[in-house]
Amino acid sequence: MRQVPISITLALLASLAAACAEAAPQATHPRKTPLVRWVYDPAIPRPEQPTGGTDRGGNVLAASDEVPCTDSDFRTVPIGGHPGAVLMSRHKYCQQYVSSPTMISVDLMRRTDDSAWEFYRPGVPAAKISTHDVGTLVIETRVHAYGGSNRLGKTHKIDVSAQSFVFDPGFPAHLQPGIFVTLQPNGGTTMPTNSGVRGFEVNTSEIGLITLSAASHSGSTGAFDVNFKWSYEGQDPQGNITQFAVYAPSYAYSVNGTPRRDTTGVFNIDADSSASWLFPQGLRCDKGVATGDGTPSEGCIFEEAAPVFRISATGSVAEEALHVFQAQTTTDAYRTERSPGVFLPVPGTRVVADEPGDPQYMGLIRGTLEDSILNRDAACVLPNSLAAIRPYSGSSSCPTPQSPNCSCDEFPFAITKNGAAYNPSGTSVRYINLDHNRTGGSLLSGFFRTERVIPNEKFWVQVTDIH
Structure with missing residues (x-):
């Protein structure tokens, strides 16, 4: 499986660090939902930015459902809030959530016992290798999901911004200038619920890289498609339908592109927090069921949104x-x-x-x-x-x-x-x-x-x- 990183460069300046508040303890919460991993599929072309509604046999989807979210479209779901607040229609949601303050780490090495710390590089002889705390990071994620109902998939777009960063006092000062972090979404879907569905797959077009500079602490992946495939082995044509949810609950990250020593494990940061939850929006896809007579037609909707x-x-x-x-x-x-x-x-x-x-x-x-x-x-x-x-x-x-x-x-x-x-x-x-x-x-x-x-x-x- 090929995973495509989302690269986020953070200019962790002393002025930014000084302006940030003390980091709160990191909240944790269990994630028990089984996942089907996203699989990068180079055969899926990167979608063009749409310019308006699309005619589908006399039915025109609203132009706003075919394009990414605007700033005013996004909603955050606090504790006790309704998960459906992020929905714009049966074809679109605009969800925003903020991580807990999270200590990010990196593996450093010394070539000799008295040399300065530097970022770990595989294959370079080192007298000592150890993991160091870099600083406390808070990120905001905005997820756009949108697109027509006449295909088995939706277009997605992920925006990430650094809300704050505080350097750990013990992190070497000479390594602080130019620090950047590369984030890769740990994406997947919940398992389909229909027992007649077989061979369910989730495939994505390529996810673009984004960079946060000193002047701009936010960036975007650009649009990418998440498409679905399955076969149906049931006897009832009305059963050719499945329900699941697509979401990215966390990111794998690296600092300055530094790999883990001995390639054991990855560093992760949860995308949301106890005060700003990620609520997966349930997708329902069908093949020929919505027409009522089994005629060829397929598509997906966010089923909590009312038709x-x-x-x-x-x-x-x-x-x-x-x-x-x-x-x-x-x-x-x-x-x-x-x-x-x-x-x-x-x-x-x-x-x-x-x-x-x-x-x-x-x-x-x-x-x-x-x-x-x-x-x-x-x-x-x-x-x-x-x-x-x-x-x-x-x-x-x-x-x-x-x-x-x-x-x-x-x-x-x-x-x-x-x-x-x-x-x-x-x-x-x-x-x-x-x-x-x-x-x-x-x-x-x-x-x-x-x-x-x-x-x-x-x-x-x-x-x-x-x-």
């Missing part, structure tokens, strides 16, 4: 959107419950759904083709359907039952387990423009594919551009 179908009250789906808004915000003599699916974020997060107990905020559950037929019949088709037994309701373009180019529309959508066959008292029916109805259905199908919404998974609906 929210946003539909505009202007343009080609205006009448559909206004119907959804009315269903979610009002009741009447026949529909005694507001329709569910209103998105409410968990406090402190941006895209994690809160379901506080009010049925209005419960997610809609994606159903199957059979559910769609049952709901459609109960809402619009059968002689005793909701449309047949309730007073006529129509949009502005469908004021009467005789209005042309109109279609019976229901919310919750027919392709849910919340529709007329399951919850008639919370289902609204209205005649709307046929083209708006068809376009809304097409957008919903594209949403399921782009957001990788699988059968029996919850999703929410948000109407925008309401005036």
Whole structure:
């Protein structure tokens, strides 16, 4: 396995050391999650920096999901904080964490008993070799994870900065100028959870080197891809799915490129601390499951982020959107419950759904083709359907039952387990423009594919551009 280092050069100046506070004791915490190591794969090209959203069969991912995080996007998760705070969408997270003050070390040697200490060099005769404390270092890590849902992988970018450094009083003064530290992420993934998955692999494109100078104590790896492969041996096509998490909990490091003596072991520094935790974000990848019919389609999402179908009250789906808004915000003599699916974020997060107990905020559950037929019949088709037994309701373009180019529309959508066959008292029916109805259905199908919404998974609906 080839490991590619992230080189960080720290100008450990006397003025910086003098400005730093006393180092606190280093916090430790166990890491029991089994890892599958990242494997460098030269066949994976280094990704170009994207310039905007990507068209995928009529579904355009937001441009912000295709590009690295901005400074304002990053979140730190303190003790008691919600791990989902770092999520920007189902396709992107921006996580920041700071290490505990950590004493870094290096192997030094003396060529003779009375010569000066110098950095250890293999093969050079030495009278004495010993490990010395260099100083106490605090680093901040920023991880960008982003990219489209139509591939088995995500693009990553790691920024590292030196927050502080304090030289150890015993470290030789003549070796202090020009000190630098090379960091290499100890990266991996948690083991896949699906028993039908075989031959799971994690492969990366090359990770670039970064240098911190006296003028700038931060740098970046640049973008690199982390891609996944597996084979599925299960019998159910809906099982061709796996869940895991990619993360880099620590760094192997060297000082001034100095190897360990006798090549035994490596020096390591934890990337996070007890006050600023690294929370691995769960990735879920599927092959053909999100389409619902097994048609070729594959991709990955961060599954804790809520899938929210946003539909505009202007343009080609205006009448559909206004119907959804009315269903979610009002009741009447026949529909005694507001329709569910209103998105409410968990406090402190941006895209994690809160379901506080009010049925209005419960997610809609994606159903199957059979559910769609049952709901459609109960809402619009059968002689005793909701449309047949309730007073006529129509949009502005469908004021009467005789209005042309109109279609019976229901919310919750027919392709849910919340529709007329399951919850008639919370289902609204209205005649709307046929083209708006068809376009809304097409957008919903594209949403399921782009957001990788699988059968029996919850999703929410948000109407925008309401005036």
